[in-house]
Amino acid sequence: MSIFVGKPLNWQTGLQRSATPVMKQINQLMSFTNVLLFPILAFVVIAIIFLCCKNVGNTVISQTNKNLPLELMWTIIPIMILSCICEPSFKALKYQMSQKRLPFISIKVTAHQWYWNYEYNLIGNRFNYNSNMLKQQQRIGLKKTNSGLYPELLATDYELVVPTRRVVRILITSADVIHGFAVPSFGLKIDAIPGKLTDAWIKVITPGIYYGQCSEFCGRDHAFMPIAVRAVSQERFSNWLKLAKSNLDNAFRLMRYGS
Ligand SMILES: [Cu+2]
Incomplete structure (x- = not known):
């Protein structure tokens, strides 16, 4: 099963392919x-x-x-x-x-030195988890050995999961210093500022994995806090959401592409 991967390519001169x-x-x-x-x-x-x-x-x-x-x-x-x-x-x-349409879901993104926290806030489904850069020794355990799908320095242990073809509202803030939440394929680049909640919206058309990076210099490991977004069909998203609240590992394992 081929999946679209939104990531930079060697010798790329143009912008990344649009997904929103x-x-x-x-x-x-x-x-x-x-x-x-x-x-x-x-x-x-x-x-x-x-x-x-x-x-x-x-x-x-x-x-x-x-x-x-x-x-x-x-x-x-x-x-x-x-x-x-x-x-x-x-x-x-x-x-x-402008966010003309009502969002399907709101996700709060909190930047930390040096990882991201994603909080899903649905009625009866409130949970959050951290997303850290994928370490080499985690690849086998998390079944992320394919470096084309999970590139070094861009892949994370747990991705931000969003449904496709739905407006997703993203609320961005920071817990410490200024970070930047940037995903090139989404045309998204919003500063994460402590004490301030900034909102943006995305509507991902193509399912896939999209990579971005922190885009405000935020300290020692600034280069090692990538952003990975997994866009899945609404059905898969609902299944993931149901499971993720109680068992995040299982939710990601069941949703993995090609399995
Ligand atoms: Cu940062």
């Missing part, structure tokens, strides 16, 4: 901006080369200091270009910040 509508918009915005940027880059490079060639051996510096049409042109054209970028950019930002 928010990331889809960010990807579109990036493509659109690139379409505008490449002609500008080409124009600037050609202009530099052209002017350099034209002025080879010319020791007289140009004394022209006023050219109204030119000044108007280089003011108005950039304004127009920036306006073109502004519109989709603000649209994406507004979409990212």
Whole structure:
């Protein structure tokens, strides 16, 4: 059974594949901006080369200091270009910040030095657990020997589990210093600030495992507090939720892909 894994790839230059509508918009915005940027880059490079060639051996510096049409042109054209970028950019930002639909579930994420705690708060189903980076010696015990699915430094012992195709509200805070909860495939990057609860939302379309990392320097083990999110169908999520409250190990064992 092949599962989608949202992780960085070797020699990757673009963004990670989008798994949520928010990331889809960010990807579109990036493509659109690139379409505008490449002609500008080409124009600037050609202009530099052209002017350099034209002025080879010319020791007289140009004394022209006023050219109204030119000044108007280089003011108005950039304004127009920036306006073109502004519109989709603000649209994406507004979409990212608004939670129009009622969330299916709220999950509280608390950052600690140097691990994450996930709290599920449903009526009769309130429980929380810690998510630490997967250690090499845990791989066999947790059946996470496949390093393609569970990459070193990104995989965790217990993932954050979310249902697919449902709006999940994520409340983010910190118990000690400032951390950053970032999952590139979700287009999600929210600071975890002590004493402050910040909310975000995700709606994962494709089931899979998605990796992220703490994105605010938070101390010695900042590089070793990865974020792993497992997105499963609603049915599997409900089964997991029922079990997880009483027996977390069992819940993860039963839900594991390919088993
Ligand atoms: Cu951190």
